[in-house]
Amino acid sequence: MDKVYNIKYVDAYYTYAKDIKETRLPLHEAYGYVERNGGNVVIIFIKKRGTDIKRSMDKKEPIVKGLIIPDAALIPVAETSSVDMLKDIAVGTSVTVVWRDVISVANMPIYECSVMHSKGALYRIGNDHVVLKEPETMRMSPAPIRNHPKSGERPTYLMIPTSFITDITITK
Amino acid sequence: MKKLLNEPNSENSIVSVILRGSDNEEYECNGVLMKESKDMVRIGFNAVNDKVVDNLDINKSDIVSSATLDSSQIESL
Numbered sequence A: 001m002d003k004v005y006n007i008k009y010v011d012a013y014y015t016y017a018k019d020i021k022e023t024r025l026p027l028h029e030a031y032g033y034v035e036r037n038g039g040n041v042v043i044i045f046i047k048k049r050g051t052d053i054k055r056s057m058d059k060k061e062p063i064v065k066g067l068i069i070p071d072a073a074l075i076p077v078a079e080t081s082s083v084d085m086l087k088d089i090a091v092g093t094s095v096t097v098v099w100r101d102v103i104s105v106a107n108m109p110i111y112e113c114s115v116m117h118s119k120g121a122l123y124r125i126g127n128d129h130v131v132l133k134e135p136e137t138m139r140m141s142p143a144p145i146r147n148h149p150k151s152g153e154r155p156t157y158l159m160i161p162t163s164f165i166t167d168i169t170i171t172k
Numbered sequence B: 001m002k003k004l005l006n007e008p009n010s011e012n013s014i015v016s017v018i019l020r021g022s023d024n025e026e027y028e029c030n031g032v033l034m035k036e037s038k039d040m041v042r043i044g045f046n047a048v049n050d051k052v053v054d055n056l057d058i059n060k061s062d063i064v065s066s067a068t069l070d071s072s073q074i075e076s077l
Helices: A053-058
Strands: A004-009 A013-015 A028-037 A040-048 A063-070 A094-101 A103-108 A114-125 A129-141 A146-148 A157-161 A165-170 B014-020 B026-036 B040-048 B051-059 B063-069 B074-076
Touching: A004 A040, A004 B014, A028 A053, A028 A063, A028 B026, A040 A053, A040 B051, A063 B051, A094 A129, A114 A157, B014 B040, B026 B051, B026 B063
Parallel strands: A004 B074
Antiparallel strands: A004 A028, A013 A157, A028 A040, A028 B040, A040 A063, A040 B026, A063 A103, A094 A114, A094 A165, A114 A129, A129 A146, A129 A157, B014 B026, B014 B063, B026 B040, B040 B051
C-alpha cells in the first residue's frame, strides 16, 4: 500500500484589490499519495484502486485527481530560499519573471508544473515572495499557451514565491 | 487543516476510502473527514489557510471500505 502524506506548501496568488498592504504567502496543506518527478512533487488525491503511481507516470496515464507542485514549494524550503537574480533589480523596475506554478490536474496525463511568464512592475520584494503590479501572465506550458488567469482579466497584483522563480529579466 | 469534525478531539480524522465510481471502477482516496451524514461523507484533500478548497462528496452506498488512519500511517513531506 502506498504511503499517505501530509504536505505543507506555498503557492502564488493574485488579487484584484486596488491597494495592498502587507502581503503574506498563505499556508496550503494537502493529503495524498506522493511521487517525485524531477523537481516536481506529484500529489495524488484520487487514483484507481491498486494503481502504481510511478508506473502510471512512466506510461503517461492520466491522473484521476491531483496536484503538481514545484519541490521548491514545500515548507520549509520555500521559506528559506533567496534569489540572487533579484539583488540588482530595484523596486519599480519593469520585469519579466519566469516561474514554475502549481497545477491542479483532473483526468489529464500531466506530471510537471506549469511554466509561467509574468510581465509587470516589481512592486515589492518580501522575505519569501515578490509582488508584481499590473502583471500580464502567460502560461507557457503545458500547452496550450494561454492567459493566466484564463479569463484574461488582468489582476492588479501578483504574489510569486521567490523559490518558484527561475529567471528575472529587466523589461525595456 | 483546522478541526473539521469530531469536536471532542483535538485532531482531524484522516481517512482512507475505497469507493466505486460511476464507471464501476474502484478508486482510492485519502483526506480529512469533513462531514458525515446518513447517506454521504465529505473528504477534504487540500486547504488554504485551513479552508478546504478541494473535496469530494461520496455516497455511502458507493463506499467499498474505509479506515481511519492514525498518525503513524501518515508521513510529512
